[in-house]
Structures are given as C-alpha cells and as structure tokens.
Amino acid sequence: MRKIKTNDGSYTFLDSDIKEVYNPLYGAVKRANDVYVNQIDFAKYKKLRILDIGFGLGYNSLCVIEKCIQNNIKLEIFAIEKNSLILNEIESLVISQNLINSFDILKKGVKLKKLRTDNINFKLEVRNASNIVKNINDKFDVILLDPFSYVKNKELYGRKFLSDLKNLLDEEGFLVCHNSNPILLNNLIENKYNIKKYKIKEYEYGVIASSFLKLKLGEKDEKLAKAFGDDFKIDGKQFKYDEI
Numbered sequence: 001m002r003k004i005k006t007n008d009g010s011y012t013f014l015d016s017d018i019k020e021v022y023n024p025l026y027g028a029v030k031r032a033n034d035v036y037v038n039q040i041d042f043a044k045y046k047k048l049r050i051l052d053i054g055f056g057l058g059y060n061s062l063c064v065i066e067k068c069i070q071n072n073i074k075l076e077i078f079a080i081e082k083n084s085l086i087l088n089e090i091e092s093l094v095i096s097q098n099l100i101n102s103f104d105i106l107k108k109g110v111k112l113k114k115l116r117t118d119n120i121n122f123k124l125e126v127r128n129a130s131n132i133v134k135n136i137n138d139k140f141d142v143i144l145l146d147p148f149s150y151v152k153n154k155e156l157y158g159r160k161f162l163s164d165l166k167n168l169l170d171e172e173g174f175l176v177c178h179n180s181n182p183i184l185l186n187n188l189i190e191n192k193y194n195i196k197k198y199k200i201k202e203y204e205y206g207v208i209a210s211s212f213l214k215l216k217l218g219e220k221d222e223k224l225a226k227a228f229g230d231d232f233k234i235d236g237k238q239f240k241y242d243e244i
C-alpha cells in the first residue's frame with residue numbers, strides 16, 4: 001500500500017496488488033461528495049439508513065456523517081469492507097478541520113466495529129459483501145456501492161449480488177454507484193431496477209437505481225446495456241457477458 005495525497009488535500013492509497021487507487025487523485029473527499037453524498041436529498045430525511053459497500057478508507061460514510069450532523073438527521077450506517085489492511089490505514093489519515101468531528105466518530109466506529117451515540121448508529125462488518133448481503137435483515141434508504149473497476153472487482157457488479165441488494169432497499173430507497181458500464185446497467189435492468197445515469201465529470205457517469213423511484217435510462221444506453229446482456233456461445237456453450 002502506498003499513501004498518496006490527492007488534489008483536495010485528502011489522502012488515498014495505491015493498492016499494489018490490485019493496481020488501483022482507493023479514491024481518485026483529484027480528491028478523495030471531493031469524490032465522496034460529488035459522486036455519492038450529493039445524490040442524497042438530506043432535506044427529505046429525519047432518519048437516514050445507509051449501506052456503505054466497499055467502505056475502504058470510509059470517505060463516503062465520513063461525508064454522510066458530516067451532512068447528517070449539519071442537518072440534525074439521525075443516522076444508521078451499515079458498512080462492509082473485506083480488506084482489514086485498508087481499515088488499519090484510517091487512523092493515519094489527515095482530515096481537514098471542517099470534518100474533524102465526523103472523523104472522530106468514524107475512527108471510533110471503525111475501531112470498535114459498532115458505535116451508538118444519540119444520533120448515530122454505526123456498524124462495520126469486515127467480510128466479503130457478496131457472502132453477507134443476502135443475510136441482512138435491515139432495510140436501507142440509500143446503498144452506496146463503491147467497487148474498484150469492473151475488471152478488478154466483478155463480484156460487486158454481479159447479477160445475483162444486485163438482486164440481493166434490491167431486497168435491502170426500502171420502498172423509496174435507491175442505490176448509487178460511481179460506474180455505469182453496460183454490464184452493470186444490464187444486470188440492474190435484468191433485476192428490474194429503474195435506473196438513470198448522472199454526470200460526474202466529462203465522460204464519466206454514475207448510476208442511480210431503485211425499484212420504486214421513476215428513473216429512466218436513455219434509449220441509447222438501454223440498447224447498449226441490452227446488447228451486453230445477450231447470451232452468446234463459446235464452443236457450443238451458452239454464456240452471458242458477466243459470466244466470463
């Protein structure tokens with residue numbers, strides 16, 4: 001693991017086995033806000049239940065905690081991370097002064113794996129998300145799905161996994177992911193999610209998915225996604241793109 005300062009002054013790590021950074025170099029905190037936190041309409045909630053998958057250095061949860069403190073919202077976070085090595089690095093992060101109170105809460109939660117205060121209920125499972133989501137009994141308002149790239153992290157884009165996640169969404173709940181590749185879109189469509197893409201920056205789009213909210217994907221994206229869902233044959237055997 002190599003520690004790197006990003007352009008907004010927050011830190012990330014390069015995983016030399018996976019050969020990817022945990023957070024983009026233009027800013028780990030900026031990214032958490034632009035991609036995830038800004039998709040949530042905090043004015044709607046008195047209580048917010050978040051499932052944070054791929055918790056990593058915890059920036060997404062950190063920024064949600066900060067918003068909930070500012071807006072006086074009760075918050076429940078269920079975080080899942082399979083790599084304990086990255087969790088150990090959280091202690092070493094240097095966080096800007098405006099996030100320091102939220103960071104203290106986050107650090108305590110990560111250390112204890114469970115933390116309950118008057119307004120925040122935090123729980124962290126250090127496990128493979130694909131093994132545990134089917135056994136979670138809670139419902140969530142928002143699922144923050146933050147995997148590495150598709151090539152490195154296929155299990156978090158998989159059809160069965162997304163089906164398990166759909167069962168965890170409350171009626172008006174939605175899932176946010178920074179990636180909108182056609183295989184993910186197709187797997188969401190196959191699970192009958194309503195979906196829409198949103199712009200992160202030039203040439204980069206995320207996806208919001210829900211079973212209840214009326215979201216609409218453009219015709220071009222829908223066609224492309226469906227093309228990736230078509231079965232095809234290798235040596236006479238039937239495959240789908242996400243099975244290879």
Ligand SMILES: C[S@@+](CC[C@H](N)C(=O)[O-])C[C@H]1O[C@@H](n2cnc3c(N)ncnc32)[C@H](O)[C@@H]1O
Nearest residue numbers: 054055056057058059060082083128129146148
């Ligand atoms: C792009 S990083 C996420 C960064 C993180 N959200 C943050 O704010 O720092 C992807 C994270 O997903 C975790 N991950 C990958 N596959 C996983 C799985 N099957 N179950 C749980 N966590 C997983 C990785 O270990 C990594 O921490």
